[in-house]
Amino acid sequence: MLRGNQSHITEFLLLGLTRDPKQWVWLFASFxxxxxxxxVGNSVIIAAIRGDAHLHTPMYFFLSNLSLVDICFTTVIVPQMLLNLLTQKKTILFAQCLTQMYFFVAFGITDSFLLAAMAVDRYVAICNPLHYTTTMSPRRCHLLVIASWVVSHLHSLTHTVLMGHLSFCGLNIIHHFFCDVQPLLTLSCSDTSINELLAFTEGSFVIMSPFIFIIVSYVYIAHTVLKVPSGRGRHKVFSTCGSHLTVVALFYGTIISVYIRPSSTYSVTKDRVVTIIYTVVTPMLNPFIYSLRNRDMKQALKKLVRRTE
Structure with missing residues (x-):
């Protein structure tokens, strides 16, 4: 149903990061x-949060969900890329390509909404601490997570259905290491104006709306913290937000540079390198960013280690 009657291509060739066989071994080992x-890192974070009653709070509830999404996000891409590095046949079926694109977009958008939820949680905790328990109730936290998943998958489903009705009757070579929206649009031999309009408008909305929530939340947080008379007190409050701000900078810095722009400016070489950062590197770094400077997480990890000994 997704391919329609106009599609003649049954599979795509993923060129990956390089066509030099000499580099495939070290690339395979690295990725x-x-x-x-x-x-392992994100699974440990989830286990530590679930196993420590002191971490059963909204902030760590969102963090455990973020860790789960990060695992799923990378799993959509890396195993297929590793398989392509091991084999001479680097093809992917049309249906598998659309499936990969669907889950990649869905998990990526879910990531952004969860980062926004974490920013709102910090805003309420710092700016309205007396109302924190009622505002960030378990029911509302669960609703925020469910909404993040639902909106993300609806957005991705729209992209996938529209992509499935395009014609692919020429070259089937994707100059990328996975099936992303822009590389597929460049291969289509039919009118992609609707797809590009959706990617630039609605796509910008679902990416930028969480980002705007994050920016607004931290503007209010900064305004509140600057009123704290003690410099040590200000540092303590800001340190609780440092990990989240680092992840936000890594995630949105790369996402915006690739997707919030017309497809005519798409650059295979440049965007392929940037894509590695938010699909592989950032999800790998998140467990370290959230645990190294977090005393509660360190204690929870120590408890987890003691239970496994």
């Missing part, structure tokens, strides 16, 4: 190591 660190 396998980063993927394993990502899965």
């Amino acid at each position: 396998l190591a980063m993927y394993l660190v990502n899965v």
